[in-house]
Amino acid sequence: DAGVTQSPTHLIKTRGQQVTLRCSPKSGHDTVSWYQQALGQGPQFIFQYYEEEERQRGNFPDRFSGHQFPNYSSELNVNALLLGDSALYLCASSSLPNEQFFGPGTRLTVL
């Protein structure tokens, strides 16, 4: 089991563009959470998906949206990118509450 995988590793976009990040959970996990980690900060919760629905959401604008597929993989979409969206985006999967396994992250740079 490769654990949680994320793609792409790095991404460079310009302001106003849209981006899609992808995550495949660890085998046997049905819940996927997304976090944003700005430089020098701890991860901040964006939202969580379970059974293909957004189960809970953090304090992020509607520009941030997501999706979960029947195979439990997930996408994070960010529209109208701002410079402040530059960060490491982490995906975490779990089968039990709070026991989360993290992926390596996608580094997004917005110019």
Place this chain on the structure above:
Amino acid sequence: AQRVTQPEKLLSVFKGAPVELKCNYSYSGSPELFWYVQYSRQRLQLLLRHISRESIKGFTADLNKGETSFHLKKPFAQEEDSAMYYCALGRGSTLGRLYFGRGTQLTVWP
């Protein structure tokens, strides 16, 4: 509101010295506390959680509800302990959402 505070951004000790990474939290309910570690060029990984009361890699952490703290301790630090450490708070009602502190970069000098 939930909050996790790690007062030290950087912490340096010599090999063999005791180390304590501080974590304080604010939450009125029954918290679940975790320590995550990120070694250089590796992903974030769970080090320990308070409910398991385990000692992992010589690290221990005790939940002190009176002081709302969950400090991470190791009696004899090793060079391989050098990493970024994050304290995280989970609540049973939020089904997996974690609140992270900003992290403490631990450096163990030879």
